[in-house]
Amino acid sequence: MKVRGGCHCGAVRFEAEVPAEPVPALDCNCSMCRRTGFIHLIMPHAAFDLLGGRDDLASYRFGTGAAEHLFCRTCGVKSFYQPRSHPGSWSLNANCLDGDIALAVEPFDGCNWDQAKAELDAGGGSS
Numbered sequence: 367m368k369v370r371g372g373c374h375c376g377a378v379r380f381e382a383e384v385p386a387e388p389v390p391a392l393d394c395n396c397s398m399c400r401r402t403g404f405i406h407l408i409m410p411h412a413a414f415d416l417l418g419g420r421d422d423l424a425s426y427r428f429g430t431g432a433a434e435h436l437f438c439r440t441c442g443v444k445s446f447y448q449p450r451s452h453p454g455s456w457s458l459n460a461n462c463l464d465g466d467i468a469l470a471v472e473p474f475d476g477c478n479w480d481q482a483k484a485e486l487d488a489g490g491g492s493s
Contacts, residue, residue, distance in 0.1 A: 370417075371463040373438035373445045378419030380446055382409045382458055388470035391460055396476025398428075398435065402444060405460040405471065414446070414456045451483055 367386060372379040384407060392406040393399075399406075419438065426435040432450040437443065445462035449455070451474075460469055475482040 367467075369458075369463050369465075369467065371445055371458065372417075372419070373422075373441050373443035373462065375438060375441040375443075377422040377440050378438045378443075378445055379417040380458070381415045381417055382407070382456075383413040384409065384467070387468040389460075389467055391469040391471045392474040393471050394474040394476040396479065399476060402459075403461055404444065404457075405469070406449070406474070407458040407460050407469075408449070408452050408455045409458055410455050414458070450479075451486065 367384050367389075368381060369384050370379070370381045389407060392408065394404065394406060398404070422439050423436045424439045426437065427433065428435075430450065432453070434448040435444055436447045438445070443462065444459065446456050446458045449457040460467070474486065
């Protein structure tokens with residue numbers, strides 16, 4: 367199923383191919399996700415197209431620096447980013463999609479990242 371989304375002002379736009387509904391999603395409790403209300407749809411790089419706004423993106427890294435958080439320079443919304451947990455995928459914010467889709471949301475304990483990642487890799491969560 368193809369979805370579209372982007373930032374609040376419309377400068378950053380993307381399209382992605384997602385699995386059939388309900389779409390697997392992760393709700394992370396880390397300091398960043400909790401503050402921004404980010405609900406993760408993990409999409410392989412090949413299933414994602416940035417339609418517009420590449421030059422409108424600002425980058426922010428913290429902690430290990432492995433994740434690249436990408437924000438619209440105009441409105442500040444992070445509609446997608448490169449997660450530390452899935453280096454071969456993008457994480458799209460379900461809250462930034464143009465329309466509603468059915469989600470199968472699972473918790474991800476980003477406050478205890480190493481343990482949560484190990485459980486995810488062992489098949490205990492969405493991929």
